[in-house]
Amino acid sequence: MEFSVNKTDLVRELNLSQGVVERKTTIPILSNILIEASGESVTLTATDLELGIRCLAPAKVKSAGAGTIPAKRLLDYVRLLPESEVQIKIGDNHWASLVCGRSKTRIAGMSRESFPELPQMPEAMAKIPMGLLASMIAKTIFSISAEESRFTLNGALLQLKGTTLVMVATDGHRLALVEMENPLAAGEVNAKALLPRKAMNELLKLAAETPDKEAGVEFAADENHLFFRLGSRLLISRKLTGNFPDFERVLPKAHSHIVEISREELRAAIERVAQFSDERSRAIKVRFAENEAVVHSSISDSGESEENLPVLYEGPTVEIGFNAQYLLDFLRAVAEPTVAFHFKDAQSAGEMRPAGEGVNYNYRYVVMPMRI
Amino acid sequence: MPTIFHVDMDAFFVSVEELFDPSLKGKAVVVGGRATERGVVSAASYEARKFGVHSALPLRTAALRCPHAIFLDGHPERYREYSHKVHAVLQEFSPKVEMASVDEAYLDLSGTARLFGSPLSAAHALHARMKAVTGLNCSVGISSSKLVSKVCSDQAKPNGVLWIQPGLEAEFLAPLEVRKLPGVGKVMEQRLREIGIKRVGDLAGLEEDFLRRRFGVWGLALAGKARGMDAGSWFDGEIGAHEDPKSISHEHTFDQDTADVSVLETTLTRLTEKVARRLREHGFHARTVHLKLRYSDFTTFTRAHTLDHASQLDHELIIAIRELFQHNWRRGAPIRLLGAGVTGFEESEGQLDLLNAERNERAHKALAAVDKIRDRFGEKMVSLASGLKGDTREKVHENPVGLPGKEPKPKT
Numbered sequence: 001m002e003f004s005v006n007k008t009d010l011v012r013e014l015n016l017s018q019g020v021v022e023r024k025t026t027i028p029i030l031s032n033i034l035i036e037a038s039g040e041s042v043t044l045t046a047t048d049l050e051l052g053i054r055c056l057a058p059a060k061v062k063s064a065g066a067g068t069i070p071a072k073r074l075l076d077y078v079r080l081l082p083e084s085e086v087q088i089k090i091g092d093n094h095w096a097s098l099v100c101g102r103s104k105t106r107i108a109g110m111s112r113e114s115f116p117e118l119p120q121m122p123e124a125m126a127k128i129p130m131g132l133l134a135s136m137i138a139k140t141i142f143s144i145s146a147e148e149s150r151f152t153l154n155g156a157l158l159q160l161k162g163t164t165l166v167m168v169a170t171d172g173h174r175l176a177l178v179e180m181e182n183p184l185a186a187g188e189v190n191a192k193a194l195l196p197r198k199a200m201n202e203l204l205k206l207a208a209e210t211p212d213k214e215a216g217v218e219f220a221a222d223e224n225h226l227f228f229r230l231g232s233r234l235l236i237s238r239k240l241t242g243n244f245p246d247f248e249r250v251l252p253k254a255h256s257h258i259v260e261i262s263r264e265e266l267r268a269a270i271e272r273v274a275q276f277s278d279e280r281s282r283a284i285k286v287r288f289a290e291n292e293a294v295v296h297s298s299i300s301d302s303g304e305s306e307e308n309l310p311v312l313y314e315g316p317t318v319e320i321g322f323n324a325q326y327l328l329d330f331l332r333a334v335a336e337p338t339v340a341f342h343f344k345d346a347q348s349a350g351e352m353r354p355a356g357e358g359v360n361y362n363y364r365y366v367v368m369p370m371r372i
Numbered sequence: 373m374p375t376i377f378h379v380d381m382d383a384f385f386v387s388v389e390e391l392f393d394p395s396l397k398g399k400a401v402v403v404g405g406r407a408t409e410r411g412v413v414s415a416a417s418y419e420a421r422k423f424g425v426h427s428a429l430p431l432r433t434a435a436l437r438c439p440h441a442i443f444l445d446g447h448p449e450r451y452r453e454y455s456h457k458v459h460a461v462l463q464e465f466s467p468k469v470e471m472a473s474v475d476e477a478y479l480d481l482s483g484t485a486r487l488f489g490s491p492l493s494a495a496h497a498l499h500a501r502m503k504a505v506t507g508l509n510c511s512v513g514i515s516s517s518k519l520v521s522k523v524c525s526d527q528a529k530p531n532g533v534l535w536i537q538p539g540l541e542a543e544f545l546a547p548l549e550v551r552k553l554p555g556v557g558k559v560m561e562q563r564l565r566e567i568g569i570k571r572v573g574d575l576a577g578l579e580e581d582f583l584r585r586r587f588g589v590w591g592l593a594l595a596g597k598a599r600g601m602d603a604g605s606w607f608d609g610e611i612g613a614h615e616d617p618k619s620i621s622h623e624h625t626f627d628q629d630t631a632d633v634s635v636l637e638t639t640l641t642r643l644t645e646k647v648a649r650r651l652r653e654h655g656f657h658a659r660t661v662h663l664k665l666r667y668s669d670f671t672t673f674t675r676a677h678t679l680d681h682a683s684q685l686d687h688e689l690i691i692a693i694r695e696l697f698q699h700n701w702r703r704g705a706p707i708r709l710l711g712a713g714v715t716g717f718e719e720s721e722g723q724l725d726l727l728n729a730e731r732n733e734r735a736h737k738a739l740a741a742v743d744k745i746r747d748r749f750g751e752k753m754v755s756l757a758s759g760l761k762g763d764t765r766e767k768v769h770e771n772p773v774g775l776p777g778k779e780p781k782p783k784t
């Protein structure tokens with residue numbers, strides 16, 4: 001196999017595969033990237049058996065063929081090359097030789113025969129704008145559980161409901177739900193799947209590499225896999241198995257009180273006050289009293305801090321303990337300048353939503369309080 | 373100068389057994405389990421001790437040394453009951469009472485001279501009162517420090533009183549073997565012997581600096597102990613001063629090593645249930661669970677897992693510990709000992725659960741009710757169904773649940 005490829009194209013596509021390449025060397029071939037040259041392009045494939053990614057770069061192919069090379073070593077080296085054409089040749093002995101200007105390098109590869117076969121993408125179920133999908137991920141991914149043993153919570157639930165898309169993530173302490181109309185919906189589709197966190201991260205990277213936010217991602221699923229194809233790039237993820245908890249049961253039906261607060265003011269206040277919260281529990285207190293919301297925190301013997309925000313509220317005084325990090329996660333993910341804080345009492349789940357005019361989608365963030 | 377009593381019940385478990393079965397009196401009696409069982413001696417009567425049977429000796433060894441001894445499983449609930457009685461008597465003499473275990477206590481009698489007279493007459497009164505109320509004998513050590521008093525009561529046994537007047541502590545300790553000092557175990561004894569130290573007096577003669585260089589902070593504590601001062605870890609504390617536990621654990625040694633998953637898991641459930649019960653008794657929530665595994669060949673592993681929130685609920689802790697077990701047990705390898713424990717205590721519950729909020733709330737209420745039943749009717753009245761098969765006879769233990777004088781901190 002022999003081809004030449006533009007260095008910038010190669011680096012960009014190799015970058016996308018880095019998050020997928022297996023870091024541990026338990027199965028050596030998984031540290032390699034599969035390079036296949038044919039026609040007028042090279043296909044780059046990486047997989048860690050959980051995730052797979054396939055990208056394409058335009059190339060001048062002298063002789064078609066395939067081989068594998070250590071992915072990280074290849075990228076680390078190619079990145080340092082000057083902006084120019086890189087000639088790559090992989091011989092029968094699996095050694096790859098790279099020539100670029102005055103640079104010449106040989107890298108030991110492995111036979112392509114041992115590289116795992118990626119599943120074929122079935123017919124697409126839906127098309128989703130890349131920007132919209134990325135926005136839904138960014139609004140939920142922080143609520144995914146870090147506790148590995150709770151494996152059904154190690155990802156988000158993606159639901160296709162008619163022409164609506166729903167994404168839900170929870171770690172058992174808080175839950176983020178976002179529901180948006182799909183402008184690219186061609187008809188009614190009903191399906192759901194558990195999307196692993198790692199796949200969501202790779203989708204965010206893919207989105208960052210896509211200037212056209214309206215570009216449609218084709219979504220498909222087979223029994224065990226989820227497929228996302230955007231132009232010449234294809235991301236394949238193993239489905240998370242198991243049942244996502246019945247989240248609708250824990251969504252508060254009604255709250256006693258609603259207070260609207262400036263997102264930026266609340267975020268800044270919590271960030272400052274949280275400096276004086278216990279490092280591990282990150283506990284702060286939010287007190288709603290007549291026309292004010294007070295954020296307060298203290299660490300016994302070493303300091304305390306309080307901030308007072310003007311709000312429209314005439315209900316009874318209610319004080320609720322929260323993990324500051326949980327509140328900040330939402331305030332950093334929401335785009336609207338005003339948020340509505342829904343609450344009942346110190347034991348019941350609180351909820352935040354974007355507020356104000358022009359909110360044309362449903363975004364609910366439910367947080368359980370702390371007992372401090 | 374403080375006046376510290378150390379009151380040690382004479383052959384406590386055996387003496388309690390004798391109260392219920394007077395025919396045992398004067399016989400060689402061993403409490404801890406049957407002669408053929410695995411496990412160790414919890415207590416031996418003075419008659420049995422003549423044959424070299426002492427506590428912590430394997431039961432089977434005890435049976436070899438003293439084949440005619442009567443072996444008893446023991447009655448933990450009786451010991452607990454009597455321990456409470458002992459505690460009540462001691463409290464008549466001082467408000468500052470600290471039960472160091474089920475059968476020994478420290479009392480601070482400083483400033484009670486007008487009430488009880490000299491320390492000796494106070495000790496005499498205590499002796500008589502103890503016998504009258506509980507029917508049990510005890511030995512009393514008196515000095516100006518916890519450490520010397522503890523050594524004294526040992527020297528006074530059985531049924532005696534020994535008072536070391538202030539200033540004579542070092543002289544009293546000097547001829548004793550270093551092993552008699554609390555905190556000096558087999559290993560330390562050996563290490564001291566290596567440098568020619570056999571008696572406490574030899575130790576007291578050494579430079580503090582030398583001890584520190586050789587044994588670190590422990591060396592310093594040793595130097596202090598040799599001079600009869602309360603030094604090092606627990607001995608630095610005031611009597612009755614409240615000290616929260618840093619960890620809670622229970623373990624169980626199987627009579628026969630087992631690789632039966634259901635036996636292992638139910639045992640683990642039962643152990644964790646006990647741990648959770650004590651956690652609630654102290655009003656704590658734990659963040660980290662610990663598992664201890666000992667295989668047949670005595671190789672021992674401990675593994676820990678930190679939860680994403682602090683818990684005191686049986687089912688949450690059991691799930692976490694069981695998971696540790698499933699991940700770390702070499703499938704099929706017979707196990708000799710299992711242990712379950714918790715650390716990382718917090719006084720408030722902290723983060724509440726969203727998905728299981730209702731279930732946890734119900735569990736809190738149910739467990740509170742269960743704990744009340746256990747308080748009134750005993751530990752075995754209620755337990756989780758999954759732990760029932762793993763229920764082991766409660767081993768006689770010097771620091772059981774519900775030790776008097778070590779009540780949890782009052783809730784604020």
